[in-house]
Amino acid sequence: MSLFEKFSQARALEQALMEMPINPTGTVISEVVSASEAIIGGQLKIMAGTNNYLGLTFDADCVAAGQQALLEAGTGTTGSRMANGTYQQHLYLETEIAEFFDFSHGMVFSTGYSANIGMLTALLNTEDSVLIDSEGHASLFDGCRMSGAKIYRFKHNDPEGLRKRLSRLGEAGKDALIVVEGLYSVRGDCAPLKEYVDVKNEFGSYLMVDEAHSLGLYGENGRGLAEDQGVSDEVDFIVGTFSKSLGSIGGFCVSNHPELSLIRYASRPYIFTASPSPSVIATTRQALKKIKNCPELREIVWSNAQLLHSGLSQLGFQIGADVSPVIGIPFEDREVALTYWQDLFNKGVYTNLILPPAAPDGGSLIRCSVTAAHSKEQIRVILDAFDAIKNS
């Protein structure tokens, strides 16, 4: 087989997408107007498919912090912390992220993806067992696979399924790692973390929770779903990203296990990649302060989430019961999902089209998300677009 023969399937998919008036996987955002609007294909669109949950990407203080850091420390670090040095600001952020979660140790990575790969490949080896929710993010699966550990998937959001799997492992269950998320980013449903903690304690295993989509949204202090469900103290590792509610880029892990500091010596995605640039660190630190000091942002995003969820339910869409800023609208037929996405786009609403294999259960989904930056009028426009297409 020639090197490129294996791309024939990808080529066919690309061809089909190119024939569409607008390619949903190759959307070019020519101008970002605000945290909730952009120019795409020459037209103004409402962005109802981002992870900018608190709308912080244009926050004046975050922008100013980034600008200041650019002026003071330059455009990039040009290397990894192990080889080229840690900037003082990296350490400040690590202390601040640990304090934010009320954990003793924090570690920062260059992306959320590399945080997951970096943590899982360092924690696990071929002797270990890892149990992972079947709808976990690709970075979690990739990290588990790359570690060489024995992988056991359990049914999505099913603590009983997890318990059964663990009990079959016998002694190995004691040291096994359980990997779940907080808020799941495609369907917008939440993990039963309390029940997972019960199972973990029953077997003496370890629990890692990816709060990528729940940070800034859940809990009294915006720490995420573990805080919301009152189980933060029972989670061994919280991982997440700066690229969603914090409107920046980067990843992290916080833990009360002192061994977290040793992960630095064992984690290739930490050792062999450039560290986050000064402006990224500065905007992230400022955004963390916003989560702490501006609880009203959470109130706005939740009232917007309520509005979208109740509006779509009233229109008769088959959506999940959990109200969250993310709503996944399932379609059995890929073509119908594609046409729906296209029609929404033509009506000025940009959403995310999620096709197999990215969508759970082999189906297709339109993912719609709202943020604190959306006005009630914009949410009305989004709902009106869904309504008009449904009745056309």
Ligand code: PMP
């Ligand atoms: N974990 C989850 C649950 C995610 O949804 C994502 C990104 N979609 C990541 C990790 C990776 O984060 P990043 O894009 O910041 O690398």
